[in-house]
Amino acid sequence: MSIRHGLLALLEPGARYGARLRTEFLARTGGTWPLNIGQVYTTLGRLERDGLVVQDGVDRAGRVLYALTEAGRVELRAWFTRPVQRVSPPRDELAIKLVMAVGAPGVDVRTVVGTQRRHVTEALHGYVRQRAEALARAHEHPDELARLLVLEQLVFHAEAESRWLDICEARLVRLIRAGDAEE
Incomplete structure (x- = not known):
């Protein structure tokens, strides 16, 4: 913001x-x-x-x-x-970590993905719980609406990250299988 x-x-x-x-x-x-x-x-x-x-x-x-x-x-x-411009996305540490892990010797990229998936799943559960609490209080406290909107964004970002990790893992599995088939 x-x-x-x-x-x-x-x-x-x-x-x-x-x-x-x-x-x-x-x-x-x-x-x-x-x-x-x-x-x-x-x-x-x-x-x-x-x-x-x-x-x-x-x-x-x-x-x-x-x-x-x-x-x-x-x-x-x-x-x-004005709309918020999305032409220059911010650097994302997770994307950089995965890109670097792909070529790093001794790094199991699937482990990196799994570690992040556990973290984002835990965060998502926390956001969903907070969202439910904010929703329950939104009728009593108008300030909760602003908090609710922020929590909705955090939920959607966590869900998107989780889906992206699924895609990364699927691609890694396919590439590993393709490499094993060539040997």
């Missing part, structure tokens, strides 16, 4: 100080994506530099409040209307 735009969205209702923004970010995302306070203040500094937020006084405790500028509101609206 774009921390930059996430903070703009959290500032939309009104001025906030950094620690509160962090707390609200973690609450909205169900704590799925850790955000340290240093990231918050670094991002606020960049947003201020770019004219998207301004310091808006201090609260009773002496904490600096940040508020959206009109340019910040325009940027936030534009962000909500």
Whole structure:
């Protein structure tokens, strides 16, 4: 998630100080994506530099409040209307690990796949359990809807990774059998 735009969205209702923004970010995302306070203040500094937020006084405790500028509101609206680009997928450590394991001497790629499958299955069970809990509370607590959406994404990603691992394993088995047949 774009921390930059996430903070703009959290500032939309009104001025906030950094620690509160962090707390609200973690609450909205169900704590799925850790955000340290240093990231918050670094991002606020960049947003201020770019004219998207301004310091808006201090609260009773002496904490600096940040508020959206009109340019910040325009940027936030534009962000909500733009699709998230998928043209440059992020590097995936698992894909890199499997690619490197294929040619590595002494590495059983099927063991690497099996280890990951056990991990993703465990994670999937945890996400499904958390999703059920969030769904049960969604009617009582509106904030649970945001958490529920994040958990749905995590479930679908884990399911997709599991399917991909199935394909990898099937391909490896076919290649091993084909190699054995040639000998």
